[in-house]
Amino acid sequence: xxxSSAPLLRSLMRVGKKQQRSAARLLTALFAPPKPAxxxxxxxxxxxxxxxxxxxxPRITSAAAPKTKPAPRAAPATSAKDAPAPGKWxxxxxxxxxxxxxxQMSYWLYLPDGIAPPxxxxxxxxxxxCEQSATQFAQGTRMNQMxxxxxxxxxxxxxxLSAHPHRCWKWYDRATQQGGGDVPVLVGMISQVLAAHSxxxxxxxxxxxxxxxxMANIVALNHPELFAGLGLHSGPxxxxxxxxxxxxxxMQHGNGARVDSxxxxxxxxxxxFPSMPTILIQGDDDRVVRPVNQVHLRRQxxxxxxxxxxxxxxxxxxxxGRSGLPYQLHDVYRGRKLMLRVARIAQLQHAWSGGDARLSxxxxxxxxxxxxxxDFFGKHRR
Numbered sequence: 001x002x003x004s005s006a007p008l009l010r011s012l013m014r015v016g017k018k019q020q021r022s023a024a025r026l027l028t029a030l031f032a033p034p035k036p037a038x039x040x041x042x043x044x045x046x047x048x049x050x051x052x053x054x055x056x057x058p059r060i061t062s063a064a065a066p067k068t069k070p071a072p073r074a075a076p077a078t079s080a081k082d083a084p085a086p087g088k089w090x091x092x093x094x095x096x097x098x099x100x101x102x103x104q105m106s107y108w109l110y111l112p113d114g115i116a117p118p119x120x121x122x123x124x125x126x127x128x129x130c131e132q133s134a135t136q137f138a139q140g141t142r143m144n145q146m147x148x149x150x151x152x153x154x155x156x157x158x159x160x161l162s163a164h165p166h167r168c169w170k171w172y173d174r175a176t177q178q179g180g181g182d183v184p185v186l187v188g189m190i191s192q193v194l195a196a197h198s199x200x201x202x203x204x205x206x207x208x209x210x211x212x213x214x215m216a217n218i219v220a221l222n223h224p225e226l227f228a229g230l231g232l233h234s235g236p237x238x239x240x241x242x243x244x245x246x247x248x249x250x251m252q253h254g255n256g257a258r259v260d261s262x263x264x265x266x267x268x269x270x271x272x273f274p275s276m277p278t279i280l281i282q283g284d285d286d287r288v289v290r291p292v293n294q295v296h297l298r299r300q301x302x303x304x305x306x307x308x309x310x311x312x313x314x315x316x317x318x319x320x321g322r323s324g325l326p327y328q329l330h331d332v333y334r335g336r337k338l339m340l341r342v343a344r345i346a347q348l349q350h351a352w353s354g355g356d357a358r359l360s361x362x363x364x365x366x367x368x369x370x371x372x373x374x375d376f377f378g379k380h381r382r
Contacts, residue, residue: 082356085144087113096188103163103185108134109193110144110154121153122203124377125190127212129234129361130168134158137209140355140362146370150378155193157186171214172241172250177262178269179222182215187223205377207231207279209352209361210289214238217297221266221304224274228382231373233281234289234350237296238262254292263303275305275334279341279376281369283348291344298342305339307332318367320346323354325366338379343372 088111095104112121124147128137134156138144147154159167163182170176176183194201206227208216213235220230221238239262240255241247249255267273278301282294302309313330320326325347332340345353345366353369355362 082142085110085148087111087148094185094189094192096185098182098185099180105160105185105189106158107189108138108156110147111197112148112151112153120198120200121151122200123153123155123194123205125155125206127157127169127208127216128167129210129212130166132167132361136359140359141352141370142356143370146374150374152374153197153199155190157189169211169215171211171218171236172243172247174242177218177239183219183222186219187226190226202381203228204382205229205231207233207373208235209233210235210350220276224270224276227276229277229377229380231279231376232297233352233369234283234286235297236289236293238300239265251289254296256296259296259299260303263300273304275339277339277380279343279373281343281353281372282345283350283353284344284346285348286350288350294342301340307334307339323365323367327367341376
């Protein structure tokens with residue numbers, strides 16, 4: 001396996017120093033052998049934590065209402081922009097079936113400060129990338145601060161170290177792509193959180209970064225009735241990979257042979273597939289998940305939404321302003337409804353655009369990706 005990955009490794013190592021470090025970490029993460037998932041007993045004995053954690057995470061079964069506890073605030077921020085949002089920051093654990101295995105998955109939930117609308121807060125589900133935790137993803141994207149302004153709840157599931165030693169979502173796994181693996185666990189968690197906190201089921205959105213984007217796409221394609229919109233930042237195309245070596249190939253080259261056929265399989269499994277408004281965000285200088293993936297994802301989104309290849313595209317060129325990075329927006333409408341937005345950001349590498357650069361895989365430069373997502377989601381409901 002290592003020998004067969006050598007050409008891809010050499011390709012990854014030709015990138016710039018900063019991206020080279022990112023590529024090396026992701027390469028290690030993908031090739032690291034997963035640890036066997038521990039068996040969950042009926043009455044598990046508490047284990048001492050290896051390191052301090054923000055808050056104890058009570059065991060929650062899929063049949064019980066979650067008993068969330070407030071998680072402690074992060075250390076004081078260095079600027080007002082990074083100050084913690086004033087809403088509730090809760091943490092808990094969900095237990096659900098992944099095939100024949102009972103999986104436990106921690107999550108964090110942000111509920112905005114203020115009075116919820118009669119229908120409840122809308123919900124954004126955020127899936128982190130490899131080498132990230134849920135709390136790091138929240139801090140790096142500043143999505144809680146954006147959600148407070150716009151009135152959204154935000155759910156951050158966290159991949160467990162027992163499932164993957166580098167917290168990677170297995171977007172390249174064939175069974176996961178077909179709705180197995182972590183998909184039922186994530187769907188069960190989302191459904192339970194929606195019920196426990198009386199959130200708006202007509203406005204549930206899912207998005208992610210890198211491997212998290214790949215997983216968000218899989219969850220949305222397998223459960224389209226649950227989501228009103230999808231956001232993918234620096235994500236791989238859907239339906240290819242099927243091994244760690246294959247995943248690296250997709251990240252570098254996409255997979256033209258699977259663009260149409262993978263979506264045809266989804267539509268065959270799900271007759272009467274509803275529309276899935278989608279926003280795609282990608283950096284032009286990303287050498288970890290290369291821009292060809294966005295080209296392929298755009299084609300797949302057109303197919304999912306039954307948009308003709310010759311559909312008119314509205315193009316807007318943005319100078320970047322204080323963000324420092326120019327970008328383009330390509331919008332495709334069905335009538336007056338925006339179905340697909342493709343954002344291509346010049347000079348952006350493999351990082352969340354407009355994020356907290358103190359954390360890995362975040363770029364201070366560029367348009368605010370969290371704002372772009374919230375603005376797009378605000379136009380849709382299921």
